[in-house]
Amino acid sequence: MFKFRELEKKEIEEKQDDVYSPSYVPKKYSKMSKEYGTPKPGTLTEMRAKKASKHIAREMAQICEVIEEYGKIDSTTGKIYITFGDLFNIYQYISDKVVGILLRARKHHMVDFDGEMLYQRRDEEKIITLQITHEQIMTALDGLR
Incomplete structure (x- = not known):
């Protein structure tokens, strides 16, 4: 009973x-x-949100890797930088969400650039500076695998 x-x-x-x-x-x-x-704990929505968050974090680490690989070193600061035009041309073959990933990476203090938004053609010469080290990128990628 x-x-x-x-x-x-x-x-x-x-x-x-x-x-x-x-x-x-x-x-x-x-x-x-x-x-x-936030979604209710234990629901399918919560699981999908976690999966999407992990995917975005992986893309942020990947874009930092690309900047590190193709960028140039600033002789005064020692930081790696790349122009938006160059990054867009390289990264568009990996993902079509270049600007969105850059905005998210800036929010997480992984990269830095001037202005609120980046536009193709208008901002080709804007400098994007990598704010984290190679070890931090590798740690971020290892934590996602």
């Missing part, structure tokens, strides 16, 4: 989270809440 009551209670709780249930009650989250804007 006790087991059936627990099953019934669990079923009622699950229906409150089901948007198609008549007893659905939408939850209100504060924007400062840890759960705000």
Whole structure:
């Protein structure tokens, strides 16, 4: 008898989270809440989000590798740099999301460049500077495999 009551209670709780249930009650989250804007733990959406995040991190590490391989060393700072035009021509064969990956890499302090956005043809001569070392790139790639 006790087991059936627990099953019934669990079923009622699950229906409150089901948007198609008549007893659905939408939850209100504060924007400062840890759960705000994130998928429910254990769901397929959460698994897909983690997989996508890993894929983006891999692409950021790859673009840093390309900059390291094809870039030039600045004699004053010792940092590796490449022009956006050169990087675009090299990296477009790897991925068509060059600008998006560069923006994400800048957000994670892996690269740096002037301006908010980079546009093909207009920003061909803009300099993109690699902000991390070879070891940091390798560590990032090893952590994703």
